[in-house]
Amino acid sequence: MPCRDGRNIVKKLRSRAWFDNPDNIDMTALYLERHMNHGITREELQSGKPIIGIAQSGSDLNPCNRHHIILAQRIREGIREAGGIAFEFPVHPIHENSKRPTAGLDRNLAYLGLVEILYGYPLDGVVLTIGCDKTTPAMLMAAATVNIPAIAFSVGPMLNGWFKGKRTGSGTILWKAREMLAAGEIKNEEFIELVASSAPSVGYCNTMGTATTMNSLAEAIGMQLPGSAAIPAPHKDRAAMAWRTGKRIVDMAHEDLKPSDILTRENFLNAIVVNSAIGGSSNAPIHINALARHMGVELSIDDWQTHGHHIPLLVNLQPAGEYLGEDYHRAGGVPAVVNELMKKGLIHEDAPTVNGRTLGQNCRETPILDHDVIRPFDLPLQSEAGFLILRGNLFDNAVMKTSVISQEFRGRYLSNPDDPDAFEGRAVVFDGPEDYHTRIDDPALGIDEYTLLFMRGAGPIGFPGAAEVVNMRPPDYLIKRGIHALPCIGDGRQSGTSGSPSILNASPEAAAGGNLAILQTGDRVRIDLKAGTVDMLVSDDEIGRRRAGLEAAGGYPYPDHQTPWQEIQRGMVSQLGDGAVLKPAVKYQRIAQTRGLPRDN
Numbered sequence: 321m322p323c324r325d326g327r328n329i330v331k332k333l334r335s336r337a338w339f340d341n342p343d344n345i346d347m348t349a350l351y352l353e354r355h356m357n358h359g360i361t362r363e364e365l366q367s368g369k370p371i372i373g374i375a376q377s378g379s380d381l382n383p384c385n386r387h388h389i390i391l392a393q394r395i396r397e398g399i400r401e402a403g404g405i406a407f408e409f410p411v412h413p414i415h416e417n418s419k420r421p422t423a424g425l426d427r428n429l430a431y432l433g434l435v436e437i438l439y440g441y442p443l444d445g446v447v448l449t450i451g452c453d454k455t456t457p458a459m460l461m462a463a464a465t466v467n468i469p470a471i472a473f474s475v476g477p478m479l480n481g482w483f484k485g486k487r488t489g490s491g492t493i494l495w496k497a498r499e500m501l502a503a504g505e506i507k508n509e510e511f512i513e514l515v516a517s518s519a520p521s522v523g524y525c526n527t528m529g530t531a532t533t534m535n536s537l538a539e540a541i542g543m544q545l546p547g548s549a550a551i552p553a554p555h556k557d558r559a560a561m562a563w564r565t566g567k568r569i570v571d572m573a574h575e576d577l578k579p580s581d582i583l584t585r586e587n588f589l590n591a592i593v594v595n596s597a598i599g600g601s602s603n604a605p606i607h608i609n610a611l612a613r614h615m616g617v618e619l620s621i622d623d624w625q626t627h628g629h630h631i632p633l634l635v636n637l638q639p640a641g642e643y644l645g646e647d648y649h650r651a652g653g654v655p656a657v658v659n660e661l662m663k664k665g666l667i668h669e670d671a672p673t674v675n676g677r678t679l680g681q682n683c684r685e686t687p688i689l690d691h692d693v694i695r696p697f698d699l700p701l702q703s704e705a706g707f708l709i710l711r712g713n714l715f716d717n718a719v720m721k722t723s724v725i726s727q728e729f730r731g732r733y734l735s736n737p738d739d740p741d742a743f744e745g746r747a748v749v750f751d752g753p754e755d756y757h758t759r760i761d762d763p764a765l766g767i768d769e770y771t772l773l774f775m776r777g778a779g780p781i782g783f784p785g786a787a788e789v790v791n792m793r794p795p796d797y798l799i800k801r802g803i804h805a806l807p808c809i810g811d812g813r814q815s816g817t818s819g820s821p822s823i824l825n826a827s828p829e830a831a832a833g834g835n836l837a838i839l840q841t842g843d844r845v846r847i848d849l850k851a852g853t854v855d856m857l858v859s860d861d862e863i864g865r866r867r868a869g870l871e872a873a874g875g876y877p878y879p880d881h882q883t884p885w886q887e888i889q890r891g892m893v894s895q896l897g898d899g900a901v902l903k904p905a906v907k908y909q910r911i912a913q914t915r916g917l918p919r920d921n
């Protein structure tokens with residue numbers, strides 16, 4: 321039977337195939353009896369009400385998202401209020417700080433697991449409880465692949481951290497504290513106290529790291545209710561938003577409003593523009609490109625420069641600026657940023673969102689409430705704050721986050737009046753983070769303020785999972801002389817909470833045959849930001865000789881697989897510039913529509 325919600329009549333809900341299928345009474349009985357065993361009734365399960373999944377990402381293994389365990393109660397109440405039935409279930413945990421060898425390994429694993437759940441169980445819609453870095457893309461990607469009605473709900477950022485009267489931002493303070501430790505300004509005890517001060521409550525990182533970035537983009541791309549991304553986790557409005565999200569997904573199930581109805585190319589371009597304006601993480605292109613792959617929307621790494629580079633930095637959050645999550649929320653959050661960009665015609669205002677209204681309709685009334693935290697468009701923190709996409713004889717593409725290029729950095733590298741956008745230096749090459757940690761302070765490497773630090777073996781195959789290790793601090797002896805950052809280039813990632821102006825995500829990585837594998841310490845490398853190039857100044861003949869040597873040696877070596885998943889993923893993962901997706905998974909699109917229902921069990 322089609323179901324009716326008073327406004328729309330939509331096709332039969334897919335959960336009916338489990339709970340109310342007269343053609344297969346045996347299986348219907350079996351599905352019903354086991355779901356009834358905790359007290360839910362046949363009356364409810366056969367009521368024609370949508371069954372709404374709550375994809376629970378919070379657990380003791382993911383403290384950033386743990387508050388979702390509490391918030392899920394309000395989501396459930398919203399679902400009930402609107403006439404739905406909630407089925408909460410766990411998703412594979414991904415915790416940025418504590419998963420070894422890197423949380424990057426697990427995004428695609430959580431994705432795969434959630435695809436199976438959304439497709440194989442009686443769900444008519446789902447609330448995705450997003451938060452910590454990769455939990456957001458993993459769940460959005462799965463919802464895109466299965467394409468049942470889905471809405472995202474952020475856990476919210478932690479309260480602001482404070483130490484001796486100053487804001488301390490999660491992640492960002494770590495890089496600062498490391499420098500202070502290296503310079504001998506603090507001891508181990510104070511180091512830990514300083515770092516811990518940055519995380520004073522439940523919630524995700526309060527800086528503009530990958531978590532705030534991806535939660536903001538989940539809203540800007542239309543998958544969260546307006547205003548949902550930035551409300552601090554402990555705030556009452558967070559629980560109220562949980563209830564509203566629960567209510568809304570029930571209507572979405574009736575309306576059959578699916579990710580494919582929302583995630584258009586215009587929405588992706590909006591996400592790129594907003595990412596520049598907020599000073600978003602260099603992990604965003606990886607995750608947003610992956611989402612586009614799974615949604616079947618065309619989006620390339622070059623779109624990030626074309627549509628994002630000229631956008632100014634408006635949001636004054638650490639690491640590029642000074643404030644934190646509470647301030648971002650109070651200043652108006654994502655809707656205020658979008659509204660400001662809209663006034664300059666930089667947003668596709670007709671882009672659809674989960675509440676059935678357009679992004680323009682959702683954001684038009686939200687003013688900026690604190691002009692120091694969210695700057696007016698004409699008084700930005702920095703003009704042209706988006707990513708540059710660089711390429712050359714070392715890699716096909718890599719990303720540079722320009723919003724964090726400091727004056728110190730500009731003065732040292734970009735001050736030649738004849739060549740103001742280019743610099744050249746001697747390469748020092750590290751094979752993985754262990755090699756870097758062992759040797760960085762060794763004076764024999766001859767690292768000075770013009771050295772370029774290279775990190776390889778840190779990509780999706782080499783590490784495996786692509787580690788956040790490209791941002792390398794200079795040797796102690798340079799920090800003591802006031803040199804806080806050297807140009808860093810590599811085939812791994814960088815934490816969004818780091819303020820290092822690195823060249824990241826180089827694709828192809830050394831382990832996939834990229835020329836980073838043949839770079840040698842002592843080679844000269846030239847970086848031209850205007851031309852968008854990074855080249856080793858090594859002759860083609862010499863490159864040919866080195867490549868022949870590499871091939872004879874069987875390619876760039878990487879550590880043995882330690883788990884089955886490491887081996888499986890290494891065999892099928894794409895490069896960072898392409899979203900690091902599982903290549904065989906991309907052809908499975910909108911499977912709830914294109915592949916029918918799964919067979920009865």
Ligand code: FES
Nearest residue numbers: 384452524525531
């Ligand atoms: Fe989880 Fe930053 S470590 S949000």
Ligand code: MG
Nearest residue numbers: 416530815816
């Ligand atoms: Mg990170």
